[in-house]
Amino acid sequence: MDIYRIHDISTLIAGNPYVGRGILIGKTPDGNSAVTAYFIMGRSENSRNRIFVRRDGALFTEPFDPAKVKDPSLIIYAAVRSFENKLIVTNGDQTDTVYEGLKAGKGFSEALASRAFEPDAPNFTPRISGMLTFEPEDFSYEMSILKSVDREGSACARYTFRYPAIAGLGHFLHTYVTDGNPLPTFQGEPERVKTADDIDAFTETLWNALDEQNRISLYVRYTNLKDGAVSERMRNKNR
Secondary structure, three states: OOOOOOEOHHHHHOOOOOOOOEEEEEEOOOOOEEEEEEEEEOOOHHHHOEEEEEEOOEEEEEEOOHHHOOOOOOOOOEEEEEEOOEEEEEOOOHHHHHHHHHHOOOOHHHHHOOOOOOOOOOOOOOEEEEEEEEEOOEEEEEEEEEEEOOOOOOOEEEEEEEEEOOEOEEEEEEOEOOOOOOOOEOOOOOEEEEOOOOHHHHHHHHHHHOOOOOEEEEEEEEEEOOOOOEEEEEEEOOO
16 A cells, blocks of 8 residues: 555545545645645535635635525625635535634634534534645645544544645545435545646536535635735636
8 A cells, every 4th residue: 555645636526426625735746836825515405505605715615596495594705815825615605614723813723723523413514624834935834623422422632733835735535425315425535636736627627526516615825935926817717
């Protein structure tokens, strides 16, 4: 078993009907840009009734058809926000928890200590989060998963991973292993995946790898490490 293998994401998740929500962070092979990607999938009508929108320098989930919203509490939130030299990306309203924690002088894992997995029994969906910290012409990143320790949701297990940025390497964290009832939560360390220099090619690869029926929205952001220029791509199934 090669524990250092870097997977092609198109083969890693292709054919998997439901990996839920996913965060990918890494550096392009040429070393010039930080890569950040976030996607959402959905099985229920409520979950599928969403789009990504950019507003006030952040990325939000919003209802595609407001009349069909049944419960906005776990599906409408800011997914990506910036604070000073940091970029936050999460699968829920803990984006704001990290943002407010940074403002108060807390670190990434310290801010998340006040949160737990989502209260959606019997799935107890993990809260997954990532944060990039930019330095002159480079960056490092952290990823977190908060998940139930048992099928009863009696307590929260907390895992934080810290990475240096390595050219060509990304780490991929998603909420579920695959479809199921209840949904089996992600296991182990974030998966090692290949990145790409071309944002359009990478966006296309990731979007096409997601199950066509259950994919909802995808956001990809490349940040140039020399001048800070940002390139963004967004896909919404509902348009």
